[in-house]
Amino acid sequence: MMTVVHVDLATKQYDVKIDNTLHLKIGEMIQEVWTSRKVAVLTDENVGPLYLADVVKQLSAAGFDVLPVQVPAGEGSKSLATVGDVVSQLAMYGFTRGDGLVALGGGVIGDLGGFIASTYMRGIAFIQIATSLTAQVDSSVGGKTAVNLEMTKNIIGTFYQPDLVLVDSTYLKTLTDRDLVEGYGEVVKTSALDSEAFFQLTGSITSIEDLRQHAPELSEKAIAYKAKVVMADEKESGQRQFLNFGHTLGHAIELLAHGQLRHGEAVAIGMIAITSRFERDGVSPKGMTDQIKQRLDAVGLPTSSEIIGTSAFFDQLKHDKKNHNGMLNLVGLTSIGQPKIIKKSLSEMPDFI
Known part of the structure; x- marks a missing residue:
């Protein structure tokens, strides 16, 4: 049975949905909160080979124009250099303020994706699909986004709430x-x-x-x-x-x-x-x-x-x-x-x- 935690803030409301069948309903879930648009699916080199193709397939079937974006795994990707690379891809694909970004991954991808979504054209829509336990229990909820600068962790960031968070324990099966x-x-x-x-x-x-x-x-x-x-x-x-x-x-x-x-x-x-x-x-x-x-x-x-x-x-x-x-x-x-x-x-x- 799906559990829904509703986050109700002064300027934003969204749901965190928790269920072990959500990985089969990604297109349906996102279609409930977003109209058809361009959607970037940001992931890393660990999660991408496991789940990216299926997520792209589901979103495409739901009527979204999907741009898959994969970055190296690890804390090193939380950098301004990576932000620049991803933003360049969004711009080349013609993303506007009416489009959106889905973060498919753990805490690093959530932080990075949220930061990019919050700053690209001063803000585009954002959704998290949390695939690690860290992301599922903590970093995907609350709206903190950030990247690191040299030896200082999370020093460049924003508060930017998602439109939806999907938490499915099925993703944990492929974690070491x-x-x-x-x-x-x-x-x-x-x-x-x-x-x-x-x-x-x-x-x-x-x-x-x-x-x-x-x-x-x-x-x-x-x-x-x-x-x-x-x-x-x-x-x-x-x-x-x-x-x-x-x-x-x-x-x-x-x-x-x-x-x-x-x-x-x-x-x-x-x-x-x-x-x-x-x-x-x-x-x-x-x-x-x-x-x-x-x-x-x-x-x-x-x-x-x-x-x-x-x-x-x-x-x-x-x-x-x-x-x-x-x-x-x-x-x-x-x-x-x-x-x-x-x-x-x-x-x-x-x-x-």
Whole structure:
């Protein structure tokens, strides 16, 4: 049975549809929200060979004029150079402001596609088909788009909401265990932010097979929480900052790992690092670090890194987009379901870490 999470914002409303048959209904689903037009389907070299031809076929059958666009897989494609290449293809194909872009892929493709859609001719229609667990539970919902600049992650971006998000757990079957599991870092994060009930659910996941089996339920709960937060704070001026739990340290770790760590892996490490420090300082209750670590260990996510505490690590924190005049808004948990912003100056961070 299809689950629909409705996102209702001041200037935009859209649905996140969750069902394991959506991959068979892409043309039908998109036809419900878009009239006939030119549609670019943006994907990468990992997802493209698996699903691009079928998506193009379905959209063409539904009356759309389809331009397939494939970019290299990985974080390196979140660059201004890639944006320029894709925009050139759209312009050469004659795309106008009445056309649209579909992001078919994981978090990188969603971020890149959303940024291109938001900036091409000052904005064209945008839809996400999330094929990774990271995208399904987190990055496809909320309207954040971004590309990186050199060693600074997500520093160039926009808030741009899609017209539709499709989440189908069938796509997860072709992910390697590592590619699947990295998305679980975001699930554990969300469960800790949300409630005891969701945190208990992640506590029941004891293997990668468990994760695969419960992926639709986990996606539904994570999306519902994120949608609630985004509807209350679309532009991250208040409680949406809670979603950065583990990310300030995690982004620094991810960038300094130079591709050796996936986003969700770095976030997992970041959550343990920040929670252990706040537990030490009495912000978080005793035992919370171990509770989170047990959930990450169950599926093989990393929980430590030698990068933390290096001079390069502290230098990277200066470039974090959440650095406000030398102050970082760190997210800690006073209990499960009760996140709190704790401000730390950059000069305090070496002693804190």
